[in-house]
Amino acid sequence: MKVRIKFRKYGPVRFIGHLDVMRYFQKAIRRAEIDITYTEGFSPHQIMTFAAPLGVGIVSDGEYMDIQINALPKAENGMTACETMVKRLNAVGVRGLDAVSARILPENAGNAMASVAAASYTVRFREGKRPQDWNDTAAQRLIDSFLSQGEILVEKQTKNGVRTVDLRPGIYELSWRNDSFFLLVDASSGNNIKPALLMETLLRHGGMTLEEHALAVARQDIFTKTVRETGEETFVSLGEIGFEEPFAQAEQERTP
Amino acid sequence: MGEKLALSEEILMQIEKPERYIGCEYNSVVKDPSRVRIRFAMCFPDVYEIGMSHLGIQILYHILNDMPDVWCERVYSPWVDLDAIMRRQKIPLFALESQDPVKSFDFLGITIQYEMCYTNILQILDLSGIPLSASQRGEDCPIVIGGGPCTYNPEPLADFFDLFYIGEGETQYRNLLDLYLECRDLGLDRQEFLLRAAREIPGMYAPGFYEPSYGEDGTLKSFVPTKEGVPEKVRKEIVDHMSEAPYPVKPVVPFIKITQDRVVLEIQRGCIRGCRFCQAGQIYRPVRERDADTLKQYAKALLKNTGQEEISLSSLSSSDYSQLSELVNFLMEECAGSHTNISLPSLRIDAFSLDVMSKVQDVKKSSLTFAPEAGSQRLRNVINKGLTEEAILNGARLAFEGGWTRVKLYFMLGLPTETVEDIQGIAQLCNKIAALFYETVPKEKRVNGRVQIVASTSFFVPKPFTPFQWAAQCTKEEFLEKAYQTRTAIGSQLNQKSIKYNWHEADASVMEGILARGDRRLCEVIKRVYEKGSVFDAWGEYYNNARWLETMQECGLSPDFFTRERSLDELLPWDFIDCGVSKEFLRREWEKAKREETSENCRVKCQGCGAAGFGCGICAIART
Numbered sequence: 083m084k085v086r087i088k089f090r091k092y093g094p095v096r097f098i099g100h101l102d103v104m105r106y107f108q109k110a111i112r113r114a115e116i117d118i119t120y121t122e123g124f125s126p127h128q129i130m131t132f133a134a135p136l137g138v139g140i141v142s143d144g145e146y147m148d149i150q151i152n153a154l155p156k157a158e159n160g161m162t163a164c165e166t167m168v169k170r171l172n173a174v175g176v177r178g179l180d181a182v183s184a185r186i187l188p189e190n191a192g193n194a195m196a197s198v199a200a201a202s203y204t205v206r207f208r209e210g211k212r213p214q215d216w217n218d219t220a221a222q223r224l225i226d227s228f229l230s231q232g233e234i235l236v237e238k239q240t241k242n243g244v245r246t247v248d249l250r251p252g253i254y255e256l257s258w259r260n261d262s263f264f265l266l267v268d269a270s271s272g273n274n275i276k277p278a279l280l281m282e283t284l285l286r287h288g289g290m291t292l293e294e295h296a297l298a299v300a301r302q303d304i305f306t307k308t309v310r311e312t313g314e315e316t317f318v319s320l321g322e323i324g325f326e327e328p329f330a331q332a333e334q335e336r337t338p
Numbered sequence: 339m340g341e342k343l344a345l346s347e348e349i350l351m352q353i354e355k356p357e358r359y360i361g362c363e364y365n366s367v368v369k370d371p372s373r374v375r376i377r378f379a380m381c382f383p384d385v386y387e388i389g390m391s392h393l394g395i396q397i398l399y400h401i402l403n404d405m406p407d408v409w410c411e412r413v414y415s416p417w418v419d420l421d422a423i424m425r426r427q428k429i430p431l432f433a434l435e436s437q438d439p440v441k442s443f444d445f446l447g448i449t450i451q452y453e454m455c456y457t458n459i460l461q462i463l464d465l466s467g468i469p470l471s472a473s474q475r476g477e478d479c480p481i482v483i484g485g486g487p488c489t490y491n492p493e494p495l496a497d498f499f500d501l502f503y504i505g506e507g508e509t510q511y512r513n514l515l516d517l518y519l520e521c522r523d524l525g526l527d528r529q530e531f532l533l534r535a536a537r538e539i540p541g542m543y544a545p546g547f548y549e550p551s552y553g554e555d556g557t558l559k560s561f562v563p564t565k566e567g568v569p570e571k572v573r574k575e576i577v578d579h580m581s582e583a584p585y586p587v588k589p590v591v592p593f594i595k596i597t598q599d600r601v602v603l604e605i606q607r608g609c610i611r612g613c614r615f616c617q618a619g620q621i622y623r624p625v626r627e628r629d630a631d632t633l634k635q636y637a638k639a640l641l642k643n644t645g646q647e648e649i650s651l652s653s654l655s656s657s658d659y660s661q662l663s664e665l666v667n668f669l670m671e672e673c674a675g676s677h678t679n680i681s682l683p684s685l686r687i688d689a690f691s692l693d694v695m696s697k698v699q700d701v702k703k704s705s706l707t708f709a710p711e712a713g714s715q716r717l718r719n720v721i722n723k724g725l726t727e728e729a730i731l732n733g734a735r736l737a738f739e740g741g742w743t744r745v746k747l748y749f750m751l752g753l754p755t756e757t758v759e760d761i762q763g764i765a766q767l768c769n770k771i772a773a774l775f776y777e778t779v780p781k782e783k784r785v786n787g788r789v790q791i792v793a794s795t796s797f798f799v800p801k802p803f804t805p806f807q808w809a810a811q812c813t814k815e816e817f818l819e820k821a822y823q824t825r826t827a828i829g830s831q832l833n834q835k836s837i838k839y840n841w842h843e844a845d846a847s848v849m850e851g852i853l854a855r856g857d858r859r860l861c862e863v864i865k866r867v868y869e870k871g872s873v874f875d876a877w878g879e880y881y882n883n884a885r886w887l888e889t890m891q892e893c894g895l896s897p898d899f900f901t902r903e904r905s906l907d908e909l910l911p912w913d914f915i916d917c918g919v920s921k922e923f924l925r926r927e928w929e930k931a932k933r934e935e936t937s938e939n940c941r942v943k944c945q946g947c948g949a950a951g952f953g954c955g956i957c958a959i960a961r962t
Contacts, residue, residue, distance in 0.1 A: 093341045095593075097356040102593045109364070109591060109645030120677050124700050139351050174645070176364050178341075208347075295348045 083328075084187040085167070086148050086194060088321045092141040095178035100135040106179060107147060113174035116167060119150040133194040133304050133320055134201060134269050137276070144202075144303030146320045148187065148194040154328065162326050185324030192306070199307040200254060200317050201269035203277045204300050206262040211296035213285065221258035224288040229256060236283050249275060249283060254317075256284075266317070269304060344432035344439075345420075353419045357593045358386035361412075361434035364591040365643065367399070368435055369409040376515055377443040378402050379433045379480065381413035382451070383458035384876065389414040390590070391598035393652060394449055394486065398507045400586035408515060411435040412590075413446075415458045416465065418874065424465055431465035440466040444518065446480040450488035450495070453853035454846060454876035459484075459498060460868040470865060472500045472546060477528055481518070489543075490574075490621050491802040491912040494853050494860035496545035500532055504915055505541045505575030506607075508583050514539050537567040541575035544568070548914070550858055556899055558857060558909045573916040574621070578954035580607060581629040587639040591646070600648035600681065601640040603633055605665065609654035610940035610956060612947075613711070614722045614931050615753065617801040618654055620919050623947060625940060626955035630661035634668050641678060649673070650681040657686035658941070666694050673698075687733030692740050705744030705792075706737050712753060713763025719934045720755050722805075722927070727767065734771050738778040744790045745771055751820040751841075752798040752812040754931065761820060765827035765837075768793050772833035791833075794840045795824060797847035801854050802912040803919060805927035810903035811851040817844035845883035846875070852890075852900040857911040863893050920948035 091103070098106065108128050111118050120126035129150035136142050154163035155170065164184040171181040191197070207216075228234070234249040252268030252275045267275040277299045282292045305317035343350070343360060350356040371377065380398055382389030389395065395412070402410035411433035416424060424431070430439040440446055446466070448459055463470050468479050475482075483501040484492060492502045503510065514535060521531040529546075536544035547568045553559040563570060577583045589601065608625035609618065637649060649669065653659060669680050680698040685691040687706055695704065710725050712718045718725065734745060749764050768791050775789035797817045800809045812820070821841040828839050853860065866889045874880040890897060904910065906925060913921065923946060930937060937945050940956050950957035 094343050094360040094362050097350050097360055098593050099357070102357060102595075105595070106364075106593055108647075112645035112647070113364075113642065126677055138356070139347065174364070176362055178362065295351060298347075 083151050083154070084148055084189075084191065084193075085151055085154075085164070085184050086146055086187050086191075086320065086324055087168070087171070087184045088182040089145050089147070090141075090143050090180045090182055091136060091145055091178060092143075093178035095176060096139055096141045098179075099138050100132070103136075103179065104130065104132060104147075106176075110171055110175050110179075111149070114167070114170040116149075116155060116170065117152045119152050131193045131195050134198045134274070136301060137299075140299045140301060142301035143182075144301060144319065144321065146194045146304060154186075163328070164326050183321060185321070185326060186328060187324040191323055194320060195271070197306040197320070197323075198269050198271070198304055200266055200305040202255075202302040202305070203265045203267070204262045204302060205265065205277055205281055206298050208296055208298050211293055213288075213290045218258065221263075224284065225256055225258060228284050228287045229253065231287075234283060236279065238279070249280060253280070256280075266305075342437045344429070344437040349420070349423055349427075349429075353423070354417060355386075355594055358414065358417065359420065359434070361437065363593060365588045366412075366435055366590045367403040367410070369403075371409065371436065371438075374409040375407040375519060376409070376445065377438075378408055378410040378445045378447060379413050379440045379443040380410050381440075381446060381448045381462055383415050383448055383455045383462050384874075385417050386414040386592075387594065387596040390592050390596045392449065392451070393586075393602050393604060394507065396586040396589045397584070398447070398511070399590070400588070401508060401584050402511060404584065405512065405515070407519075409435075411438075411443075413440055413462065415461060415874070418880070421461065421465070421873065430467050431462060441468055441479065443480045446482045448482065448484050448499075449486040450484050450492075451486050452876060453488060453494075453850045454881070456495060456853060456864050457868045457872045457875050459495065460865065461873045463498065464868075470868075471497050473497075475500070475528070479528075481528070481531070487617060487621060488854075490617070490915060490917060491854060491856070492543065492545065493550075493858045493911040494856040494864060496548075496858050497861035497865070499545060500528075501535060502543040502545065503541055503575070504543055504572050504917075506577050507575075508577045509575045510539055510541050514542065533565060533568070536565075536569070540573065543572045543915070550911070552857075552859075558911055561909065561911070561914055571914055571916045574918060576918070576952050576954070577607070577626070578952065580626045580955075581632045583628075585628075585636055587636055588643045589640070591644045598650070599646075600650045600679075601637075601644055601646045602650050602652045603637055603640065604628065604652045605633060605656060605659045605662075606653045608955060610658050611655055611724065612722055612927070612937055612939060612945065614720070614805040614927055615711070615750065615798060615801075617804050620803045620924075620947075621917050622654070623918055623940075623949035624952060624955035624957040625658070627659060627661070630665045630668075633665055634672075637669060637672065641672075641676075647677060648679040648681055650683065652683075654684065655686075656682065656684045657688075657691065658939075663690060670694070670697060687730075687737060689736060692733075692736050692742075696740055704742070705746050705790075706734070706742055707746045707748070708733070709748040710767065711748065711750050712756075712760060713749060713765070713767055714760045716934055717753060717756060717760040717763070719936050720931045721750075721753055722931070722936050724936065724939065727770075730767070731770065731774055734774055735778050738775050738789070743775070743784070743788075745792070747771075747791065747793045749793065749795045749824075750798045751795045751824065752817055754798075754806060754809040755934075756820075758823065761823045762827045764793060764795070764824055765831050768828060768837045769831035769833050772831075772836040775836075776833075789836050791837045792840065793824075793828065793837060794842075795821060796842045797844055799847055799851040799854060802910070803915075803917050803924070805924050805931055807855070807910065807924065808904040808906060808928055811848065811901040813901070814844045814848050817847065843878060843881075846878070846881055848897065848901065849875075849883065849886050852897055855904075855911070856900055859893070859895060863889050863895060866892065918947075918949040918952055923947040 119129045131148045133146040155166050157163040158166045167184045168181045237244050238247045255266035257264045285292050304320050308318050402408050481500050484499045485503040489502045532544045535542045547565045550561045551559045606627040608622040610625050711723045800806045
């Protein structure tokens with residue numbers, strides 16, 4: 083059975099790298115005595131996939147890992163098995179890597195990593211790092227002008243050297259509200275847009291240069307793409323996929 | 339976010355592994371500072387991954403934090419990248435849990451595990467804003483207290499510490515802290531507290547209350563207390579009942595991969611063997627075991643409380659632990675099905691250990707380790723290493739039959755009385771093991787085609803409180819010549835293609851020996867070397883040998899003086915410490931070594947070393 087766990091990352095532990103977050107959860111799952119499935123072979127490891135690596139220093143309200151389990155924990159009084167799992171994880175966890183929710187995935191659900199299509203972020207300027215003459219009007223004007231471009235070409239450093247890519251198709255939303263940028267951008271593997279790169283490009287478009295460490299980035303959520311009955315494509319939060327209760331039970335309720 | 343960090347976002351984003359500095363690890367202890375009376379900063383003066391792997395710190399962290407009126411936090415050496423930033427931006431060194439400056443603490447405890455960390459100790463003090471010299475410290479500074487094996491000759495560090503705690507930390511901290519509180523309540527100053535500690539608390543050595551004088555030849559002439567009531571001899575502290583001693587069953591779980599990334603079960607302290615080069619074998623006497631039933635409880639709790647995937651037994655010569663098979667069988671049962679690995683270092687290779695290893699490890703990938711230390715039986719008798727060629731070959735044959743194809747062998751070069759024949763013995767032993775493989779394993783069954791033998795040599799460093807404390811240490815040139823001879827000898831063996839040879843750096847081994855058997859005059863050398871920029875001397879890439887030698891010269895000290903053979907009637911800088919083992923016993927052993935005579939281990943026959951005076955451990959139980 084596959085379970086998707088949503089967690090947050092904030093506070094000092096935001097400086098923990100992606101691989102170490104994985105190592106952290108491997109141990110936390112053992113402490114919580116969650117009956118996770120291990121791979122076969124001589125060096126078995128827990129079956130666990132993370133949705134999209136989060137850069138060091140970035141906080142997030144919507145991180146996901148999918149784990150394969152042999153059995154759900156016994157539900158504690160007044161809670162579902164999924165809620166019990168969350169409670170148990172948090173009881174043996176550190177502050178800043180909090181489990182938020184758990185959901186049982188349908189057997190045909192794609193794994194967390196493969197299904198990632200987009201991610202949302204808020205980005206604000208750190209204290210004293212705001213460009214000169216920056217205000218709501220200036221921000222809006224810059225964004226409008228930026229998004230009106232047919233293509234936004236940038237040079238991206240990849241493993242195989244520098245590659246020119248067009249950011250424009252991957253920007254699904256870019257706005258300025260409550261003193262922050264809001265971004266909804268492509269986060270699929272291969273076309274992932276890093277918020278810092280987008281911000282740098284945006285400010286350069288307005289003739290500004292971005293100082294180092296000027297931005298505080300927070301990831302809001304991660305999305306997958308689904309097709310509505312109408313045929314329209316839409317983004318759905320990874321946290322909305324799946325069920326709070328085992329399917330058998332859920333199905334029973336549906337077919338009286 | 340609310341949580342405090344001593345380092346800015348900007349700094350944390352530009353340094354390597356910021357996780358080293360943020361604290362927050364699972365099982366780390368956070369208390370309300372307004373509800374404790376003593377703030378204790380416990381430091382391992384090396385990088386986080388090394389320091390966090392040390393069991394002793396976890397034990398003390400647990401004991402001190404179990405006291406409701408004390409908050410103990412951890413401090414490690416900032417790596418060179420952060421070190422540079424902290425100096426440039428004048429950021430004071432901080433403890434991990436509260437992120438508060440170390441200087442604001444009541445105590446700074448520093449564990450001193452190896453000589454090559456001495457400059458790191460000064461780095462810690464310096465970055466904390468604490469004067470390097472204890473005599474310059476005011477009431478605003480923490481009490482700087484040292485512990486660990488190097489305190490069995492604390493003299494090269496005497497200027498930098500207010501106190502040294504000689505012996506095992508479990509016993510006297512509560513008494514020391516109570517005295518501290520009492521002195522504070524009475525409004526006594528730092529010096530008065532230190533004096534009372536030296537007088538009243540066993541195991542405390544306050545170097546400021548002692549004075550050495552030197553003869554014309556440079557040797558120590560006298561070493562006496564300068565205040566009344568301060569003991570002439572400081573006797574080491576020891577836990578007498580290990581099974582009742584506190585154990586950290588909720589150790590801090592690091593985020594990053596550390597050197598020993600597993601939970602550790604200390605099964606016993608001390609060693610019955612009495613190898614004559616080994617300091618640990620003497621200073622931790624008498625051997626004291628923890629009861630297997632207690633250890634089983636600890637093992638379960640450790641795994642549950644950490645979620646670690648590996649448990650390691652820890653002790654000197656683990657095969658001598660009397661309940662080993664019971665404990666190991668329990669662990670194998672307990673770990674089966676829970677994807678937990680068991681690691682068993684320091685086991686003698688025999689049928690039992692091979693059977694265990696074949697169950698807990700991948701035979702194809704793992705290697706066997708032998709530590710004959712010397713190449714010939716003659717020299718093994720000199721060093722009292724009770725491992726015979728027959729035992730090695732028997733173990734190797736069993737292992738080859740069991741499918742192992744990799745063997746590691748550890749030797750020392752430069753041992754007292756060593757000859758060319760002993761060195762050739764290293765090569766011959768390696769060759770015999772290789773030949774044995776080809777005899778034992780038929781061609782069609784050789785997994786990787788051939789056997790892989792890796793021989794490593796380190797250079798012998800005489801240490802205080804060993805029978806070899808009087809021995810001469812080789813010069814760098816002699817060491818390198820011996821390594822060359824070893825390499826040549828291995829190269830001329832029939833099976834040389836199956837043997838790989840590694841040797842250690844000679845420079846640092848000589849300096850380690852100088853510091854190990856040095857006296858107070860080396861304080862100035864260490865201070866100057868540090869001020870010239872040395873730190874992380876234990877890390878080959880940062881060790882600057884020329885700087886050490888040049889500084890010794892500036893201070894009018896010669897390396898040869900410290901590496902020479904010491905005469906038996908000489909007053910040694912560490913003679914004021916009573917580690918339980920008598921100088922008379924060590925001398926007897928030194929003389930037996932020169933006669934190539936061995937001594938039985940503690941279990942077979944008491945050698946009268948003096949540790950029986952502690953009235954515990956093996957000294958207190960009937961021998962079989």
